[in-house]
Amino acid sequence: MDEHYLDHAATTPLHSEVLEAMLPYFELNFGNPSSLHAYGRRARQAITEARDQIAEHLNCSPKQLIFTSGGTESDNLAILGSMDALKSRGKTHIITTQIEHQAVLSVCRHLELVGFEVTYLPVDAYGRVSINDLKAAFRPTTALVSVMYGNNEVGTIQPIEEIGVICRENGILLHVDAVQALGIIPMNLSAMTVDLISFSAHKINGPKGCGLLYCYKEYLLDAQMYGGNQERKRRPGTENVANIVGFAKAVQLASSYQAEKRQHVASLRLLFEKLLSVEVGNESFCVNGHPDDHLPHILNVSFPGIDKATLLMKLDLMGIAASGGSACTSGALEDSHVLVAMGLPYEIMKSSVRFSFGYETTNEIVVDVTKKIGTIVKRLRKTN
Numbered sequence: 001m002d003e004h005y006l007d008h009a010a011t012t013p014l015h016s017e018v019l020e021a022m023l024p025y026f027e028l029n030f031g032n033p034s035s036l037h038a039y040g041r042r043a044r045q046a047i048t049e050a051r052d053q054i055a056e057h058l059n060c061s062p063k064q065l066i067f068t069s070g071g072t073e074s075d076n077l078a079i080l081g082s083m084d085a086l087k088s089r090g091k092t093h094i095i096t097t098q099i100e101h102q103a104v105l106s107v108c109r110h111l112e113l114v115g116f117e118v119t120y121l122p123v124d125a126y127g128r129v130s131i132n133d134l135k136a137a138f139r140p141t142t143a144l145v146s147v148m149y150g151n152n153e154v155g156t157i158q159p160i161e162e163i164g165v166i167c168r169e170n171g172i173l174l175h176v177d178a179v180q181a182l183g184i185i186p187m188n189l190s191a192m193t194v195d196l197i198s199f200s201a202h203k204i205n206g207p208k209g210c211g212l213l214y215c216y217k218e219y220l221l222d223a224q225m226y227g228g229n230q231e232r233k234r235r236p237g238t239e240n241v242a243n244i245v246g247f248a249k250a251v252q253l254a255s256s257y258q259a260e261k262r263q264h265v266a267s268l269r270l271l272f273e274k275l276l277s278v279e280v281g282n283e284s285f286c287v288n289g290h291p292d293d294h295l296p297h298i299l300n301v302s303f304p305g306i307d308k309a310t311l312l313m314k315l316d317l318m319g320i321a322a323s324g325g326s327a328c329t330s331g332a333l334e335d336s337h338v339l340v341a342m343g344l345p346y347e348i349m350k351s352s353v354r355f356s357f358g359y360e361t362t363n364e365i366v367v368d369v370t371k372k373i374g375t376i377v378k379r380l381r382k383t384n
């Protein structure tokens with residue numbers, strides 16, 4: 001049986017050139033970058049080169065980049081670190097949105113427990129925040145706004161540039177979780193009015209457990225861990241040299257085929273939608289998220305009347321990997337907080353499945369998968 005992986009928003013396969021770049025740092029060049037001898041110097045040099053390469057691709061200074069263990073840690077460090085740095089100035093209020101990744105929402109909930117105040121902005125039916133709502137939420141105590149670039153469940157893109165300008169005018173920091181946007185949307189960090197940006201390597205065919213936090217100015221952030229001087233004292237601990245080298249290679253590859261990939265995944269998404277209407281009928285499914293402003297590799301579809309867990313299980317039996325959100329402790333799929341915030345009807349929410357595409361997804365895969373979805377949906381509709 002052929003297996004088809006359509007869950008690239010969850011993670012992507014490691015690119016063979018990334019693996020090749022990483023291998024020497026597990027073997028010959030295994031030194032600790034803090035050691036003064038030749039082994040250590042080689043490892044240190046590798047990190048310096050990786051940081052320089054990434055900074056060049058993202059158009060920022062290498063000093064503005066902090067390597068972390070992934071998108072989750074970058075989000076944590078951005079929010080906890082900046083709130084720590086600003087609280088002595090009486091800045092204790094954060095604005096975020098109801099559709100952020102848990103790496104942001106859980107940090108905000110934690111901060112509420114220890115005395116900070118958080119406003120969770122609503123979104124419209126497409127998953128977009130309103131600029132008026134944002135402005136109305138500003139308080140004299142607002143320190144930080146945290147808004148994601150593109151949503152990981154429905155792909156909706158937020159008006160980051162506009163938000164950035166408004167935040168800067170009001171002396172408020174802006175953190176952007178750009179984990180899903182990297183490798184798809186060109187990132188020219190020096191031209192963006194953003195103070196903190198989170199990235200993750202494994203969404204762009206890089207290694208898992210490696211992330212990056214861009215920090216516009218050093219004084220905006222206090223370290224959240226102690227024990228070493230690494231990453232200019234902002235993120236202590238012996239660096240994961242192989243992962244960092246792999247991340248730099250993944251960024252380099254992603255930059256080289258970014259425009260091509262964007263076009264490729266956008267055409268796969270279109271084809272998927274077109275074939276779905278042939279296989280299941282236009283009236284039998286709907287697409288969730290913004291119709292125009294969306295990340296092109298994410299397609300969130302609902303099949304009203306069909307239970308998503310049943311559909312995903314049947315797809316899995318046919319070798320197709322897609323996503324229905326996260327499982328709760330009982331093993332059942334939780335309702336998506338993103339779709340709830342979008343105010344979608346129960347039937348749409350309970351039947352939503354995310355398909356996400358990568359550079360190795362082909363038209364043939366889309367043809368095969370949509371055919372199989374057609375078969376399953378027709379069968380399930382008959383038995384319902």
Ligand SMILES: Cc1ncc(COP(=O)(O)O)c(C=O)c1O
Pocket residue numbers: 009010069070071072073075101103148151152177179180200201202209210211
């Ligand atoms: C938008 C977003 N933010 C943060 C993360 C967390 O990144 P990581 O898996 O590298 O911790 C993810 C991962 O799915 C994501 O999609």
